[in-house]
Amino acid sequence: MKVKLKKQTESRITKTKYFLIAISILALLLTTVSFYFWLKNIKKQYYNLQIKTSKSLLAGMKALRIWNASHNGVYVPKTEKVSPNPYLPDESKVVITKNGQELTKINAAYMTRMVSKIMKQKSNIGFHLTSLKPINPQNFPDQWEMKMLKGFRNIKKLKAKVTNLDGQLYFRYMEPLITKESCLQCHAQQGYQVGDIRGGVSVSFPYQQDIIDQNIKSIFWWHFLILIGVLNMIYLLGTKLLKYIKKEDEYKKKLENIARYDELTGLLNRRSLMANLKEEFSKAEKYNTSLAVIMYDLDHFKDVNDTYGHNCGDLVLKEVSQTVKDEVRQNDIVGRLGGEEFLLILPNTDGQNAIKVAEKCRKAIEEMKINYKENKIKITASFGVTEVSNSIDTTDELLNIVDKNMYEAKSSGRNKVYSS
Structure with missing residues (x-):
């Protein structure tokens, strides 16, 4: 009887320990899954924010280009910093005013490069016009841009990427340039027609990985503290449960002793x-x-x-x-x-x-x-x-x-x- 009772108690204790271990593992798995989805969500939200920022920057640049193209280009004083666009086939790209001041014509593409240069210096934001058939060699695409341009031609899908440029992470985003009527004055000679994808315009700006890392670290510590709290609660409850089982075993042994043994001599009754x-x-x-x-x-x-x-x-x-x-x-x-x-x-x-x-x-x-x-x-x-x-x-x-x-x-x- 004693052996049977001992085996039953040991079996209950073993099962309880396995149960507590299983709950602990489940808590760990749930915490890990939760952290994984939070991590994925943080990255997705930050990525979407970068996409919105990129679209806003390109929308502003496109508005300037549309304004420029609607005026068939604009004239600005010719200076040491502003020289005529050598790739502009317009015979009137340089004019002289009545008072003798030289003005040079700034078309949409030239203006894009000039604005991009200023923004790069001021806020480290860069724009780049590119094409598979560029007029200006500076507009020749790099490896990533080449891949994006070919992708635009095949599926016309917006593209983005985080890449390392000069030892710093940048978020790069690119949209196709669709040929419009105002574009033909410069690009008709290349065989483009209205509606064709003649290239793309990309924007790049610093990718603030430290913001993501800070959010990830915060989420990690929250999950870690919650897990520690849950495991501690499981441990405390498990300890009490095991003590209860052992006390119950002692109580059963006492009852068994009372039922089976003589209280005075300790012999069988x-x-x-x-x-x-x-x-x-x-x-x-x-x-x-x-x-x-x-x-x-x-x-x-x-x-x-x-x-x-x-x-x-x-x-x-x-x-x-x-x-x-x-x-x-x-x-x-x-x-x-x-x-x-x-x-x-x-x-x-x-x-x-x-x-x-x-x-x-x-x-x-x-x-x-x-x-x-x-x-x-x-x-x-x-x-x-x-x-x-x-x-x-x-x-x-x-x-x-x-x-x-x-x-x-x-x-x-x-x-x-x-x-x-």
Whole structure:
């Protein structure tokens, strides 16, 4: 029973530990998945923000280009910094005013480069016009722009990329340039018609990775703290649950002890003795093995109680019980039937060997010296021995025989072993 209860408790503790580990792993997985989606969402939001910023910048540049093209170009004073556009085929790209000032014509493409140069210096934002058939060699596409231009021709899809330029991360965004009527004055000679994709315009500006990293770090620490909190709560609840299981096990053991064992001596009580006797009796019948029982009773025990008191009597019962336990085998069963009467169940033991065991126990009890206060208490016991035989059909018959043998030992002078 004890072994079974112990195994049940160990099984419950093991299952509880596995359950707590499973919950902890689940919490870790959920936190990881949550962090992954937050990370993905942060990057997506920041990417979309860069797209909006890029579109806004290009929209402003396109508005300037449209304004320029609608006026067929604009004239500005010719200076050291502003020279005529060598790629403009217009014969009137340089004019002289009545007061002798030279003006040079600035078309949309030339204006784009000039504005881009200023913005690059002021805010590190750059624009670049490019084409697969550029008039100006400076407009020849780089590797990424070449790929984007070919992509525009195939699928007409907006393109963006984070790339490393001169050791710094930049967000690059590109949109196609669609040929309009006003564009033909410069590009008709290249064979373009209205509606054709004749190139693209890109914008690049610093990609602030530190902002993303800061947000990711913040989200990471929030998830980490939440995970630690959840795991700590699981640990605390798990610890309490395991303590509860162990306390419940201790409570069950106490109940089992109360139900199975004699409170004073620690031996099996009458109920448990009878259950064990029936079990051993059945085994002996089933496997045709020997079985013997010994019943013994303390001689003149009432005199001990009357002379020295019940506390002394209790001490005698304890000492005798321990002495007998020390004299028998580990698999022999010792129990208290009640009062000063005890029973020994000896599996795989015949009558002759049972008599030897009884004699050994009788002698050990006789030689005991029990100290109570200033008194040395002497005690003896009378033993009845019986072996299970074919003539005995029930445990009740067995007990009746061994009981008669014990009283025969008492009536013949006590402190004896009697067997029939």
